Amino acid sequence: MKSSSATVLATIFALLAIAAGQQLSLSPASPLNSLDPCKYFENVTDTTQLSHHEFVAYEQCVYYFLASKAQKNSAKFGTVHPIATLPPTYAENAPSTVKVKIGQITLQHFQLNEFVKDLNIVGYMQVEWPDKRLAWDANQWRLDKLQIHSANHIWIPVLSSQAYETSLRNDDAMEVRKLEANSAGNVSAIVSFSLKTFCDDTDFRHFPDDVYKCCYQLEPHFNQELIEFGVDGQPVFTDPKYFRDYGWSVSGTVPTVNADPSVVSQLNFCINLQRSSSAVKIELAVPTWVCSIVFLFTPFMGKIRVQLSVKLFLLLLQFLTLQLFSNRIASHLGSASATPVLLAFHEFAMVMNTISIVASVLIWMLSRIKRTLPPWGWLIKASQIINRFICVFNSVDENDGAFELEKGGLPGESNPNSRYQSDWEGAFLAIHGVAVTALALVFIIGYIVIR
Incomplete structure (x- = not known):
């Protein structure tokens, strides 16, 4: 008897809760409609006065505003979440190619296998590209930079160290970090990488003063016909905080790109290692x-x-x-x-x-x-x-x-x-x-x- 009474009471309370929820959702004057988090920031004039969790919510509002705008402009393509799935060339008045600029390449760690003559490097590089879908009015939103908290929220250029058919076969890996967009529609990111390649050992005749020349080649993994690489003319650097030379003198070349538009855009750079152990x-x-x-x-x-x-x-x-x-x-x-x-x-x-x-x-x-x-x-x-x-x-x-x-x-x-x-x-x-x-x-x- 006690169990059956409890079951009846629970059922009654559940029905009352459902009815109350339906009434709140159907009522235009319901206070739940006023709980839109973005309406809370309509009168914000100084974003520096916001606390950390409020600023994160404010950034989310700006992002969803831009995503909604891109969804409306790309409705004719019938694509879900186009700001993340379609390249920037689908934006209005956008150029036919995406110019991806590779900035400073920094080497943090390396591991050389002298028996098989291969080199594994770990580091990061700065990458920038334009995306007009992420442009906004800085005076309206009181915001100059927008931090993107997930790489799945926007379109990013996916790179691989070899051609598409053989990419990642040497356990190469890349990870996008610190995604930021400014009000002009320029996106920047830090791409951490772990790359492996085989080295040229023809200089082994000068042992123990020999030099290993190890070259890498980066290509777009997707949208190869749309991406064009650019460089800033800076050589490969070594991170003074984490880098250890292990008895080698390490120097990097200045990255170069191929100028032939008929082939896939490629970024090339080399790492030269010279034995520096005087013992x-x-x-x-x-x-x-x-x-x-x-x-x-x-x-x-x-x-x-x-x-x-x-x-x-x-x-x-x-x-x-x-x-x-x-x-x-x-x-x-x-x-x-x-x-x-x-x-x-x-x-x-x-x-x-x-x-x-x-x-x-x-x-x-x-x-x-x-x-x-x-x-x-x-x-x-x-x-x-x-x-x-x-x-x-x-x-x-x-x-x-x-x-x-x-x-x-x-x-x-x-x-x-x-x-x-x-x-x-x-x-x-x-x-x-x-x-x-x-x-x-x-x-x-x-x-x-x-x-």
């Missing part, structure tokens, strides 16, 4: 230069055996340096087809040192062979000139240049065979000096060519 340069350059200088100074080491020992030790150092190169550069090789100049020069130095070792061993072995005939006269004279006037080569082993005594010979008597052997040793000493000097010159010329 890597020192780690790789110092061992190479040390090995090269020691190689050039081996002819000044005196005896052939001493020079040979130094060059063998130098070859060991070069192999250790090659292992250092492998550990430091192997992770960066990836798809690069070019060989770094530093590595190519080190390879050339190892080859030249090996040739010099072989030449020293052969000449030293030839000088140890016992001979019973004297060398040619011109060879004796040439070797004497070389060994006399180029003192750096005038160094022989203690036993090599001494006249040996035959067994059983008198100390005061000289052996002709020993004299011949001494002449041959002097000749080979001169030949060795000329050979290592020629290899040093070839080494210097090779460095100039490789560089």
Whole structure:
């Protein structure tokens, strides 16, 4: 009984509420008609006196006034909410194209994958375009700028980093923020982006001073035939508050647009990254230069055996340096087809040192062979000139240049065979000096060519 009574009472109250609502809605003198929020702002003369929530409501009134006006002017198109769905070219006396001006492009963060040579950048750019449907009388509304609180409320140019068929395939993303319109009908926005592209690694031969050139191309995603890009001539900037270089020197080019009206309007800009880590340069350059200088100074080491020992030790150092190169550069090789100049020069130095070792061993072995005939006269004279006037080569082993005594010979008597052997040793000493000097010159010329 109690439950049935409660049900009856609830039904009666519901019917009374419905009847009261119908009476209020049908009565022209109902106080609900006076609750139109925009009528509250009819006598506003100074918008700065409004509180925050009142100013937001006031902006909504201005927006809906403009949207209603655009709806009436575009009634012939039969489009719902045309101010958000139709481009500005559908406005009265509007031009046939929409000129979208790209302002400052600011880079906040980047991530470079040196193995696959791709670059992901995060930042934002300023975008402006005209829309006469969002123009109003500033004297009537006491308002110069109107903040649009949702990107769905007006038409915005949707951009993509590639052509329509392949757009967003690299997880590219864009987000429109801080939409504002002024009384003249110009709209501005901040477009945050996350873009990825593949870099040009042809400069990898200059590692560790190589430069990665990574270029981006923006196109309209929709209404491609209506949008024309424009730029203000400012290069790509880096945000000093959030940007970190991670050991790279980052510079951006000035954005450009294609001037051919027969193709889709495109915005192009590039990001150049140059390695600026001095520690890597020192780690790789110092061992190479040390090995090269020691190689050039081996002819000044005196005896052939001493020079040979130094060059063998130098070859060991070069192999250790090659292992250092492998550990430091192997992770960066990836798809690069070019060989770094530093590595190519080190390879050339190892080859030249090996040739010099072989030449020293052969000449030293030839000088140890016992001979019973004297060398040619011109060879004796040439070797004497070389060994006399180029003192750096005038160094022989203690036993090599001494006249040996035959067994059983008198100390005061000289052996002709020993004299011949001494002449041959002097000749080979001169030949060795000329050979290592020629290899040093070839080494210097090779460095100039490789560089």
